[in-house]
Amino acid sequence: MTRIYLVRHGESEWNAAGDLYCGRTDIGLSSLGRKQAAAAGDFLRKVTFDAAYASPLIRARVTAELILGERLPVESDERIFEGDFGEWEGRAKKEFIAEDPDSWHSWMANPRETRAGRTGETAREMYERASAFFKEMAKKHPDDTILVVAHNNTIRFFLAGVLGMPFSNYRKIFQDNTGINIVDVSGDEIVLKSMNITTHLEL
Numbered sequence: 001m002t003r004i005y006l007v008r009h010g011e012s013e014w015n016a017a018g019d020l021y022c023g024r025t026d027i028g029l030s031s032l033g034r035k036q037a038a039a040a041g042d043f044l045r046k047v048t049f050d051a052a053y054a055s056p057l058i059r060a061r062v063t064a065e066l067i068l069g070e071r072l073p074v075e076s077d078e079r080i081f082e083g084d085f086g087e088w089e090g091r092a093k094k095e096f097i098a099e100d101p102d103s104w105h106s107w108m109a110n111p112r113e114t115r116a117g118r119t120g121e122t123a124r125e126m127y128e129r130a131s132a133f134f135k136e137m138a139k140k141h142p143d144d145t146i147l148v149v150a151h152n153n154t155i156r157f158f159l160a161g162v163l164g165m166p167f168s169n170y171r172k173i174f175q176d177n178t179g180i181n182i183v184d185v186s187g188d189e190i191v192l193k194s195m196n197i198t199t200h201l202e203l
Helices: 031-043 058-068 093-099 101-109 123-140 152-163 167-172
Strands: 002-008 051-054 145-150 180-186 189-197
Touching: 002 058, 002 123, 002 152, 031 058, 051 058, 058 145, 093 101, 123 145, 123 152, 123 167, 123 180, 123 189, 152 167, 152 180, 152 189
Parallel strands: 002 145, 051 145
Antiparallel strands: 002 180, 180 189
């Protein structure tokens, strides 16, 4: 069994600016985001990690580095990128909904097959690439404990798939910045042990 500590990155500069849709845009951490990541690192200091992975986007990679300190190098993997939000990238939700409400309503009704922002990814594509990554990690790191730092929607669609939820319910899964999920993977079996642990944010 492989145990995975799956963490959302710390607050980004765009999160702080009004929750603009970052997607694949490479936005760094805010000062609060760096503090959140350091707090998560302190909370996880007694966990012995055998490997660490992060999305190549700087907000995820720096979060992983701040959590780990000098303990381990961080490897990058594009399969845990944030979703591609197409024409919604860099914009606030209220802005793009007002401009094109049909696109948003189609996404909310059926994200599994609808492309985000008309030209981005579907929820199925996000789930499939993330699921492939985690199953590969289980083969590569049997009986290991690994840290994975990824993104809000990639995590939510992955967890929705693990729980057998319709992807249209993905917004019912909340992920705080640096929220910690614990997932056990053994072969094709994936079990969610804990979700969105935020004790470190309350200290």
